[in-house]
Amino acid sequence: VIVARDKDFLVRERHRRIGRSLSVAYSAAPLKIVGGEGAHLIDEEGNRWLDMVNNVCHVGHCHPRVVRAAQAQMARLNTNSRYLHDSLVEYSRRLAALFPDPLNVCFFVNSGSEANDLAIRLARAYTGNRDIVTVDHAYHGHLSSLIDVSPYKFAGKGGDGCPPHVRVAEMPDLYRGRFRYGDTHAGKKYAEDVRRQVEALAAEGRRPALFFSEGILGTGGQLTLPENYLKEAYAHVRAAGGLCLADEVQVGFGRVGSHMWAHELQGVVPDIVTMGKPIGNGHPMAAVVTTEAIAAAFANGMEYFNTFGGNPVSAEIGLAVLDVIRDERLMHHCRVVGDRLMDGARALAERHAIIGDVRGHGLFNGIELVRDRETLEPAAAELDFVIAEMKRRHRILLSSEGPHHNVLKVKPPAPFSADDCDRFLAALDETLGALAR
Ligand code: PMP
Numbered sequence: 001v002i003v004a005r006d007k008d009f010l011v012r013e014r015h016r017r018i019g020r021s022l023s024v025a026y027s028a029a030p031l032k033i034v035g036g037e038g039a040h041l042i043d044e045e046g047n048r049w050l051d052m053v054n055n056v057c058h059v060g061h062c063h064p065r066v067v068r069a070a071q072a073q074m075a076r077l078n079t080n081s082r083y084l085h086d087s088l089v090e091y092s093r094r095l096a097a098l099f100p101d102p103l104n105v106c107f108f109v110n111s112g113s114e115a116n117d118l119a120i121r122l123a124r125a126y127t128g129n130r131d132i133v134t135v136d137h138a139y140h141g142h143l144s145s146l147i148d149v150s151p152y153k154f155a156g157k158g159g160d161g162c163p164p165h166v167r168v169a170e171m172p173d174l175y176r177g178r179f180r181y182g183d184t185h186a187g188k189k190y191a192e193d194v195r196r197q198v199e200a201l202a203a204e205g206r207r208p209a210l211f212f213s214e215g216i217l218g219t220g221g222q223l224t225l226p227e228n229y230l231k232e233a234y235a236h237v238r239a240a241g242g243l244c245l246a247d248e249v250q251v252g253f254g255r256v257g258s259h260m261w262a263h264e265l266q267g268v269v270p271d272i273v274t275m276g277k278p279i280g281n282g283h284p285m286a287a288v289v290t291t292e293a294i295a296a297a298f299a300n301g302m303e304y305f306n307t308f309g310g311n312p313v314s315a316e317i318g319l320a321v322l323d324v325i326r327d328e329r330l331m332h333h334c335r336v337v338g339d340r341l342m343d344g345a346r347a348l349a350e351r352h353a354i355i356g357d358v359r360g361h362g363l364f365n366g367i368e369l370v371r372d373r374e375t376l377e378p379a380a381a382e383l384d385f386v387i388a389e390m391k392r393r394h395r396i397l398l399s400s401e402g403p404h405h406n407v408l409k410v411k412p413p414a415p416f417s418a419d420d421c422d423r424f425l426a427a428l429d430e431t432l433g434a435l436a437r
Contacts, residue, residue, distance in 0.1 A: 026388075038061060053399045053412070055251075058255065059325060060281075073312055080308070085312050095289065098260050103291060108314065110286060112276025113146055116274050123209040131209060132212065133167045135172075137171050137217070151168050172187070174226055190226060198237060201240070208242030219402075244268070245274065252279070255364050256362040257336075274286070336418075354369050366402070367407065369383050378404035386435065387408070394430075
């Protein structure tokens with residue numbers, strides 16, 4: 001039995017015993033969370049907090065069906081994937097069925113980072129090329145290989161800069177970028193920079209192995225992509241012999257409402273898809289789905305073994321998550337509540353000039369705050385105030401995103417309800433009013 005400690009003790013010991021680069025949310029007054037249910041977190045005093053930044057517990061905190069599946073399988077067996085097991089095969093069939101041909105082959109790993117690292121190995125094995133093109137401000141994981149393709153990390157504090165095998169493509173930002181809302185050719189124009197990066201490689205006698213992109217840009221600032229961006233970008237990369245990856249770690253599993261995968265919003269079929277966070281509703285598991293041909297090129301004699309990846313407990317959890325998404329019609333729910341949230345936020349923008357842009361699909365949204373709608377000067381300190389007040393006065397948990405730290409990030413567990421949405425909008429209205437005064 002673990003003794004329940006007070007928060008001061010936990011802060012002090014955490015600082016002493018756990019690597020200091022780990023941050024804590026709301027560092028001035030951190031929360032001790034002891035329970036979760038649906039879209040809510042529960043603190044040690046029994047207070048309920050509306051969790052609006054958790055796309056990991058996608059089907060809801062501690063969903064009973066997922067918990068039961070995990071408990072039952074843990075009591076039966078947990079071992080590695082070298083034995084035949086019904087749930088592993090069943091899960092690979094169910095997961096692959098969520099993609100069109102030729103995306104038919106799965107690999108199971110333990111985190112989004114592992115999935116992206118394996119994707120790089122697959123792409124290099126298949127293409128024989130080494131170089132990678134990534135989108136500016138992106139984050140793709142914490143392994144060395146992924147810090148290398150994450151401008152969000154390598155170009156920021158403590159970063160070592162862009163490595164020689166990586167090229168960074170301009171971020172397609174329709175709000176403050178070079179080509180903006182209303183420019184119907186913005187997608188094609190932004191994709192031109194992907195072509196330029198590929199050509200720059202060619203000028204040095206090199207070719208890309210892989211192009212990394214999300215279907216909605218998370219650390220870029222919850223940015224929806226311009227129409228045709230991925231179509232054009234994929235064409236440039238493929239013409240140079242490279243493969244195209246969709247990183248669905250943040251945005252996958254129906255969160256975008258209209259589709260299971262965010263890249264489908266762009267009408268493309270990637271060569272490799274990586275998934276994580278929501279796949280296990282908080283259980284550490286992740287996956288790569290790719291084509292038979294790419295998987296075959298990777299099977300060059302060296303075994304791919306992953307101790308925990310694809311274990312029967314993870315497979316049972318993965319199946320339960322897919323069942324809940326289907327049976328509770330969560331994709332449709334994300335669409336309906338996401339539209340309600342964006343309509344409501346746009347209505348607030350008519351009264352609060354600080355709201356510069358409202359964007360997203362389903363329940364993956366950004367509300368960008370600016371000091372001036374002409375200059376687009378980022379309102380970062382104002383956003384910090386909003387986030388602190390939403391916590392302090394309304395028990396709503398939010399966070400900021402984007403290169404200028406001025407985008408309110410919204411990605412709640414999918415059971416986030418219409419009532420939760422209205423409560424959020426009323427609280428935001430009140431908080432922006434207080435900010436203006
Ligand atoms: N890709 C994206 C887009 C992510 O947001 C993250 C995690 N924030 C990762 C990959 C890495 O996933 P993990 O933390 O599970 O390794």
